Amino acid sequence: MIRTARLLTLLQVLRTYRYPVSGQRLAERLNISLRTLYRDIATLQSQGAEIEGETGIGYVLKPSFFLPPLMFSQTEIEALLLGTQWVSQYGDAPLSKAATDALSKITDVLPARIKNGMNAFALRVGPPMPESLPKENLTILREAIRNQKKIRLDYQSQEGKRSQQIVWPFSIGYFTDGRILVAWREKQRDYCHFNTSRVIAIEILNDIYPRSRDSLFCEWQALQLSKLSRKKGNKAPQKSYKVQHNN
DSSP states (O other), X not given: OOHHHHHXXXXXXXXXXXXXXXXXXXXXXXXXXXXXXXXXXXXXXXXXXXXXXXXTTEEEEOOOSOOOOOOOOHHHHHHHHHHHHHHHHHSOHHHHHHHHHHHHHHHHTSOHHHHTTGGGOSOOOOSOOOTTGGGOOOHHHHHHHXXXXXXXXXXXXXXXXEEEEEEEEEEEEEETTEEEEEEEETTTTEEEEEEGGGEEEEEEEEEEOSSOHHXXXXXXXXXXXXXXXXXXXXXXXXXXXXXXEEO
């Protein structure tokens, strides 16, 4: 069996087991040696598959974002490459590195006719971002959003006014000239936009905010659409909350 096909088969076999399965059993199912199995397990783990276990105990594949084999059209590949290039250039430092690594994985499996033309790729991202932005690390904000945790935010406005407040973060907007954190301010009971470059300190609290980030985003989005509609001269119902821009 070709190694690539064998690795994919191993993944599929692991998905059929809810509990750890011995290496011997896996090797028998794939008709390979234990030594080859251990090497294949290590390869899959290095590529991101969350396979837990060890020799003599057994292995189990945890639910994760490890994707099954996919087929893409030429246009879909171009969209993936362009999107990944954008994140590698405009994402904060950890996201930029992750995008670069992902781009490498994508190009490694591209057909030769496409890979050979990568240097002449017609779709490009630009212009270059400001020098200070690549150094930003928004991992702590993404973690708080992912886990729906409240944060204590120490922030300085454009005018130099410093404030500390508890907010519910639920979205980050990535733009070519900066990033904006969108959050619900607990005390003021309104939505607010924070320029991440003006964030002085962040502390993730133990408290999980009571609403889902999806519902917060949908409500905030509806408010933005309502404001846009009013700007165009349409009459839209007023909301009981407001948006404050902290520049």
